[in-house]
Amino acid sequence: MMFKKKMVMSLIAVLAILSVATMTQAAPPAGFDDNEIRIGQWGPQTGPAAPWGSVARGSKLLFDVVNEEGGINGRKIKYFIRDDMYNPAQTVAVVKELVERQGMFAFVGGVGAACGMAVKDYLAANKIPWVGPSAADQDFVNPLNPYLFAVYPLYRDEANILTKYIVDKLKMKKIGILYQNDAYGKDGLEGAKERLATYKMGLVAEIPVEPTEKDLASQILRLKNSGAEAVLMYVNPTAAVIALKTSANVGFKPQWVSANTLSDYPLMFKITGGLFEGVITGAFGEIPDSKNPLMVKYRDAAKRLNPQERWGTFYYAGILFADPIVEALKKAGRNLSADAVMKALNSIKDYQTIGPKITWTEKQHQGTDSVMIQKCGPNASYIQLQGWTSNDLATWKK
Amino acid sequence: MVEGLAIGACYGLFATAVVIIYKTSEVVNFAQGEMAMFSAFVAFHILSVYEWPFWAAFVITMIFSILLGILIEYLFLRPAKHPSILGLIVITLGVEMLLMGLAGWKWGAEQKYFSLPLNPSVTYEPVKGMIVTNWAIAVFAVTAFIMLFLYVFFKYSKLGIAMRATQQNKHAAKIMGIRTERVFSFAWGFSSLIGAVAGMFFASRATLDPAFMMEPFMRAFAAAYWGGLMSIPGVIIGGGLMGLIENFFGYYWPHWKPIVAFIVIILVLCVRPSGLFAKHFVKKV
Amino acid sequence: MDHFKCENLSISFGGLKAVNNVSFRVEKNSIFSIIGPNGSGKTTIFNMISGIYKPDQGRILCESQDLVGFTPDRIARRGIARTFQNIELFSNATVMDNLLLGRHIHMQTGIFTGACLWGRRSKAAREEILNREIVERIIDFLDLQSVRDQYVANLPYGKRKLVELGRALALEPNILLLDEPSAGMNTEEKQDLNIWIKDIQIDFKVTILLIEHDMNMIMGISDRIYAMSQGEKIVEGTPREVQSHPEVIRAYLGEEHPC
Ligand SMILES: Nc1ncnc2c1ncn2[C@@H]1O[C@H](COP(=O)(O)OP(=O)(O)OP(=O)(O)O)[C@@H](O)[C@H]1O
Numbered sequence: 001m002m003f004k005k006k007m008v009m010s011l012i013a014v015l016a017i018l019s020v021a022t023m024t025q026a027a028p029p030a031g032f033d034d035n036e037i038r039i040g041q042w043g044p045q046t047g048p049a050a051p052w053g054s055v056a057r058g059s060k061l062l063f064d065v066v067n068e069e070g071g072i073n074g075r076k077i078k079y080f081i082r083d084d085m086y087n088p089a090q091t092v093a094v095v096k097e098l099v100e101r102q103g104m105f106a107f108v109g110g111v112g113a114a115c116g117m118a119v120k121d122y123l124a125a126n127k128i129p130w131v132g133p134s135a136a137d138q139d140f141v142n143p144l145n146p147y148l149f150a151v152y153p154l155y156r157d158e159a160n161i162l163t164k165y166i167v168d169k170l171k172m173k174k175i176g177i178l179y180q181n182d183a184y185g186k187d188g189l190e191g192a193k194e195r196l197a198t199y200k201m202g203l204v205a206e207i208p209v210e211p212t213e214k215d216l217a218s219q220i221l222r223l224k225n226s227g228a229e230a231v232l233m234y235v236n237p238t239a240a241v242i243a244l245k246t247s248a249n250v251g252f253k254p255q256w257v258s259a260n261t262l263s264d265y266p267l268m269f270k271i272t273g274g275l276f277e278g279v280i281t282g283a284f285g286e287i288p289d290s291k292n293p294l295m296v297k298y299r300d301a302a303k304r305l306n307p308q309e310r311w312g313t314f315y316y317a318g319i320l321f322a323d324p325i326v327e328a329l330k331k332a333g334r335n336l337s338a339d340a341v342m343k344a345l346n347s348i349k350d351y352q353t354i355g356p357k358i359t360w361t362e363k364q365h366q367g368t369d370s371v372m373i374q375k376c377g378p379n380a381s382y383i384q385l386q387g388w389t390s391n392d393l394a395t396w397k398k
Numbered sequence: 399m400v401e402g403l404a405i406g407a408c409y410g411l412f413a414t415a416v417v418i419i420y421k422t423s424e425v426v427n428f429a430q431g432e433m434a435m436f437s438a439f440v441a442f443h444i445l446s447v448y449e450w451p452f453w454a455a456f457v458i459t460m461i462f463s464i465l466l467g468i469l470i471e472y473l474f475l476r477p478a479k480h481p482s483i484l485g486l487i488v489i490t491l492g493v494e495m496l497l498m499g500l501a502g503w504k505w506g507a508e509q510k511y512f513s514l515p516l517n518p519s520v521t522y523e524p525v526k527g528m529i530v531t532n533w534a535i536a537v538f539a540v541t542a543f544i545m546l547f548l549y550v551f552f553k554y555s556k557l558g559i560a561m562r563a564t565q566q567n568k569h570a571a572k573i574m575g576i577r578t579e580r581v582f583s584f585a586w587g588f589s590s591l592i593g594a595v596a597g598m599f600f601a602s603r604a605t606l607d608p609a610f611m612m613e614p615f616m617r618a619f620a621a622a623y624w625g626g627l628m629s630i631p632g633v634i635i636g637g638g639l640m641g642l643i644e645n646f647f648g649y650y651w652p653h654w655k656p657i658v659a660f661i662v663i664i665l666v667l668c669v670r671p672s673g674l675f676a677k678h679f680v681k682k683v
Numbered sequence: 684m685d686h687f688k689c690e691n692l693s694i695s696f697g698g699l700k701a702v703n704n705v706s707f708r709v710e711k712n713s714i715f716s717i718i719g720p721n722g723s724g725k726t727t728i729f730n731m732i733s734g735i736y737k738p739d740q741g742r743i744l745c746e747s748q749d750l751v752g753f754t755p756d757r758i759a760r761r762g763i764a765r766t767f768q769n770i771e772l773f774s775n776a777t778v779m780d781n782l783l784l785g786r787h788i789h790m791q792t793g794i795f796t797g798a799c800l801w802g803r804r805s806k807a808a809r810e811e812i813l814n815r816e817i818v819e820r821i822i823d824f825l826d827l828q829s830v831r832d833q834y835v836a837n838l839p840y841g842k843r844k845l846v847e848l849g850r851a852l853a854l855e856p857n858i859l860l861l862d863e864p865s866a867g868m869n870t871e872e873k874q875d876l877n878i879w880i881k882d883i884q885i886d887f888k889v890t891i892l893l894i895e896h897d898m899n900m901i902m903g904i905s906d907r908i909y910a911m912s913q914g915e916k917i918v919e920g921t922p923r924e925v926q927s928h929p930e931v932i933r934a935y936l937g938e939e940h941p942c
Pocket residue numbers: 696699701719720721722723724725726727728768
């Protein structure tokens with residue numbers, strides 16, 4: 001009798017454990033129904049990287065416009081922004097919450113390579129497409145991740161294009177580089193070297209910088225003494241400020257050329273006290289006051305729907321990162337399914353809105369190799385130096 | 399070279415702030431950097447929001463920084479009854495988080511532009527190839543002034559002597575009628591002030607944001623360590639040395655620059671392990 | 684009005700009653716000694732008087748003012764100085780500096796003004812001169828001339844005890860608490876100390892509370908003795924009365940070498 005009772009008890013216990021286990025393994029709720037499609041994005045709304053939080057709000061503008069125009073095939077987009085404070089652990093938490101509680105059809109944007117890396121496999125495991133990460137990382141696209149669709153041009157391609165511009169257009173031969181000692185900076189370094197090799201040239205100085213370093217006096221002196229006419233900057237905004245201030249102090253005035261990460265001129269102009277004027281940068285989007293009809297349309301929409309937001313590069317980057325999912329959803333039709341959207345995404349070809357032309361195939365999810373080249377003019381104005389330029393040396397295309 | 403020395407002096411100055419607190423209360427104040435950050439933000443606020451002249455902002459910031467130091471000591475350190483060293487360190491870490499959070503909430507996390515009224519384009523070249531910037535001159539002048547003041551203060555003033563006495567033997571100091579709590583308040587206030595000055599120097603070289611003092615704090619701590627954490631001239635020399643070594647590496651082997659300071663710390667630890675925590679023993683009276 | 688009085692002092696440390704219901708009264712300008720075996724709570728009484736510990740119960744009255752709850756620095760300013768059993772000196776300072784620190788409470792000038800910053804005739808300078816005079820007198824008195832400018836850390840134990848005594852005197856106290864001043868001294872030094880303590884009582888007009896293990900000394904110089912054991916009173920009285928008390932003999936004097 002006793003024995004039997006024990007058996008029953010343990011059986012119940014085992015069943016309970018099993019049912020909990022199966023419950024957690026149950027598929028997350030669907031990402032859409034007849035009326036809405038749920039799309040999410042993480043991004044730093046607070047914390048040290050908060051200035052980049054505008055990307056997620058830019059995507060919101062796009063979805064608001066889409067909804068205003070009647071949605072997609074009878075469904076509205078329901079958009080979720082979650083603050084991860086640029087902390088990968090937080091990113092995991094907020095993404096899980098969205099996927100497992102709300103049910104997500106897709107994610108768009110998402111600032112920060114490390115944050116993206118933290119959830120990339122989770123999203124793939126749940127078969128949720130992720131379109132337009134707001135970070136360039138070789139590891140996102142190589143090897144191919146079937147659920148990740150990259151819009152952001154790779155830093156290596158960009159450095160390649162910028163270096164070509166320095167040599168061909170600016171006619172400068174002595175080029176130095178100040179690069180952040182991580183994947184971002186090293187990609188820039190690689191790209192510059194790759195391009196210079198085709199001219200049988202080399203860099204006159206390669207100076208690494210730790211992301212947190214606050215004193216660059218010796219590094220700048222080294223650049224100065226190397227005689228560099230142009231210096232590529234693959235660093236974060238703070239390091240760029242220190243570099244520019246220090247250079248001004250020691251009377252070093254090269255042509256600074258930087259990655260698109262510093263392409264928010266009003267911000268850079270302000271925090272360098274105007275020293276940013278004259279800096280050339282790559283860009284993944286049109287200039288803010290572009291006459292491109294789509295730019296005009298979104299600019300007006302922003303004034304109407306989100307008037308307190310500054311119309312800055314990173315804000316409308318949120319539009320161009322998220323654009324392709326809208327296109328794919330339209331193509332997939334009323335009879336919506338994950339497979340249909342995946343198929344549509346994989347067949348996007350030469351699709352262009354306010355960013356570079358995007359092409360994805362089953363085998364290649366790096367959408368573009370193109371950037372624009374722009375220059376910071378007086379009062380943080382944008383001067384376009386060169387339109388969309390692709391990298392003829394891009395190795396990943398072959 | 400000179401720039402390296404100036405940066406070193408800045409580390410030294412900041413390290414002095416760390417040492418003043420360590421000397422009196424045997425606490426390594428991990429909130430030091432954030433206290434300086436917060437004060438620098440106050441200066442920034444007065445300059446950019448109220449648009450007051452620099453000297454006014456400077457004076458107000460100095461007063462603010464003293465009050466901030468006193469307040470932190472009073473609110474967070476003093477109520478801790480018979481705390482362990484670890485407990486005190488955890489308290490200062492908590493204060494660090496708190497200040498960072500407050501600054502982020504009040505001023506946002508974006509980098510801010512901060513400059514001192516020093517014309518960057520005016521530089522001097524007393525010897526060929528040796529460029530001296532206004533910034534460096536200001537750092538040297540301020541550091542020298544503060545050192546001189548500290549020297550006179552600790553040697554001759556009643557409070558300075560009381561501080562030294564408290565540092566050497568808290569119980570005995572109390573029994574001598576020294577108000578040790580006042581000594582602690584003062585140490586924190588004064589340390590906060592020196593930190594604020596150093597913080598403004600750092601901010602004017604880089605940008606101002608809630609996390610901007612973390613890195614300088616690490617270096618200043620290293621400098622303080624070299625100086626043995628106790629002697630103020632020692633940490634100034636430590637700071638200067640570090641500035642020079644870092645600059646040397648930054649020029650010839652930039653890859654190594656960020657870590658030389660810490661390699662040297664480890665070397666110091668090996669050679670003179672009686673560095674940081676050797677001074678601690680529980681005293682029974 | 685009583686000069687100095689303790690009433691029902693008690694304190695425990697986590698269950699251990701270190702001092703239990705101790706009361707005594709000390710006449711002005713007398714020598715009042717506390718004796719008892721190791722761990723009987725003598726030092727703890729001193730620690731309560733000087734404000735380092737706060738008694739769980741009881742009062743400490745000095746000229747009818749209750750000192751319980753005062754911080755140690757306030758008690759010092761109230762005119763109560765002390766020495767420690769384990770010597771608490773500023774060991775990285777010279778003998779002179781230590782004694783000058785004893786003058787801290789008598790320095791009037793503001794916290795920032797140092798004597799050097801003012802003229803020779805300024806108030807600060809005059810004060811400085813006065814302080815130095817007093818300290819020189821103490822140095823002469825305790826025969827510390829030869830070690831005047833030496834660092835305390837380098838001095839032998841017996842000398843350090845004297846420096847601590849000198850520093851306490853520099854406060855110009857009304858009441859002086861001496862915790863085993865003769866410990867670690869040789870016979871010769873003890874004899875000198877004996878004389879000095881007597882001189883302090885008479886010349887400096889100071890009330891002295893003394894903890895000692897040296898019975899010859901105690902019996903020779905005390906006006907009254909308070910004998911205790913395990914935190915409680917055994918007997919209080921003149922040296923003669925205490926000496927003959929059976930319990931004292933058993934608990935204390937009976938042991939061969941009570942240190
Ligand atoms: N801070 C403290 N924490 C815990 N226990 C204490 C503390 N101070 C004193 N005691 C205890 O109180 C008791 C009395 O100690 P006290 O130092 O007063 O003895 P004493 O009479 O001075 O002895 P001795 O002759 O050895 O100096 C001892 O048991 C001691 O361990």
